[in-house]
Amino acid sequence: MNHSELCVSHTTTIRDAMRQLNSTAKKIIFVLNDDKLYGTLTDGDIRRFLLAGGRMDALAADAAHLHPRTAENAEQARALLRGEGGDLTAVPVVKADNTLVDILLGPDSAQTSPLPQLALPVVIMAGGMGKRLDPYTRILPKPLIPIGDLPIIEHIMQRFLRYGCTEFHIVVNYKKGLLKAYFNDSQQDYHICWYDEVQPLGTGGGLSLLKGRLDKTFFFTNCDILLRSDYAKMAEFHQTNHNAVTIVGACKNMTIPYGVVEMGKGGVITAFREKPELSFLTNTGLYLVEPEVLEDIPEDKSQGFPDIIEGQRQKGRRTAVYPVSEEEWLDMGQMEELEKMRRRFGEG
Template sequence: MEYKNYCISDVLTVREAMKAIDSADPKIVFIVTEKKLIASLTDGDIRRYLLNGGQLTDLAIAASNKMPKYASSLDEAVSLYHEKNFVAIPIVDSFRNIEDIYIGKLYFNEQLADLNVPVVINAGGKGTRLEPYTKILPKPLIPVGELPIIEHIMQRFSEYGCSKFSMIVNYKKEMMKAYFGNDKQYDITWYDEQKPLGTGGGLCYLKGKINETFFFTNCDNLLLSNYESMLRFHRENHNVITMICAYKNIKIPYGVIEMGLNGSIEAMKEKPELSFLTNTGIYIVEPEVLDDIEYNVPIGFPDIIENERKKGKKVAIYPVSENEWLDMGQLSELEKMRVKLYGE
């Protein structure tokens, strides 16, 4: 990728900058006026800005680091990059105009943190949105490329040193157990639902079994975000539940009209883009939450979150980019997920 692709204008919004960061590797862009370096911007900068009340429609410069590191030569850039653990170093002239950007190789061999946190996977649903496939296979075993979705999820957690899995199962559970068989790669404890308990009710079986912070996920989502950052956010903010939410941007293919009194036109927007946060079905949870779940009573996990919130306990959102969230809950998304994981 040419260095100019890492440069964005100082008039872009946060939403527009997020799209530029999503297409960059590493995930950083530099804000420029003409060619002059003004600031740097990462997905972490944007996340902090939004968590502090910033809006997607604000100018990206408001979320940026206005004191970015830079070098005046390639040798200086190489030295800065390798000594200070930066992911990209702009090379500028005497007027701070960007002439190149050094992106070394260490970034691509990034060592992931060893979190060693238990993982609970809710894998008991029927997957009706994926019929007719789920008439034959349980949703977690539907293949995405070379592996079933559930193994993609488990491999991602394993990369962070998370090796203990609790699997809540119901529909076609024997096929699930047969697939993993005597596989020693994963340490799995199985919990059989006696009846369908929704997206949260099956957690009742883990009371007294988990006594530390754990990840809880549905079986049809894969997150490419940094799990260490999510866990750090959860712990530093003393949350009992952190809900991982993805920003979704949808462009309405019509002109949108806002109507006022007596049919008057209040506003007109031509093909506006809407942005909102959506629940990914992935959470970080404290074990005390399990004590509040009734035994064998169906409940959705969002309802559990609401119950905790009403009790005055701290629940929060950790936002991620929509490109970091892969959802195979619908047939139309299966191929998109495969391409994202394996390429064309």
């Protein structure tokens, strides 16, 4: 059987390996040196590599797990898939010289295993005017703009509900009556606390309304993004590292559509790159936050949440980034991105 979609060369960049990884439902790819198995690569391997200071233009070989479970024949591979607590989704069959012969696929563990129940509070910042989505937001507040059969805010909430997060704190301002009325008319298996901004307080200032209301780690999200990532792993990273704030950052790749010239002293050309691809770690607008951070936020002051994070850094508190693939980040903050999100949900 041809499993080329599950294989990359050891000289493939991390950037391209991540793209390949996102294209397969198995969430694992096999790194080959010619036809020989070099190692395996998962999103966790790439995340650990990046957190250790690795770069997106490094080689897949640098981040690969070099000692994966292998089998000598198909029967042995099936036995491994049945065992190991069901953790293995694919097992490579190799010859004695490590030449890859076949890959046997197991069931999709993401669909068969129940998700961890985190039961963490969720704060949603839903008070903005959504000017970039005009004229839609002249009629509806941004959280109620439909994506498929549901408004974006319900997509966000349903994602958290899958992880047992049923306590929602929603900060509102613009067209707040419509938003509240929508949820008053719906049947709910969760609880919402509403917080009314008297004046716009920015993406961070509205959190001052929650002082004294939360006593444990909470998720904090903008109302125009959705992450198709593992929220349990995010929470584990945040709590294990004792972070005050964790930013969920997407590895964004951009191609410069021109030849780029690097210049040295006297105008001497030192390098020339044709349409280079650059990688950035972009703030998705999803965070994990400790409740003590709320106590440092001044009341009635408009400020962005990045300013609050910088204040925590200045206090010496640990702030960190949890990297995810850009394919896991759905953004509707701008008209073009809104249409992309709708296509991803099967609209048009």
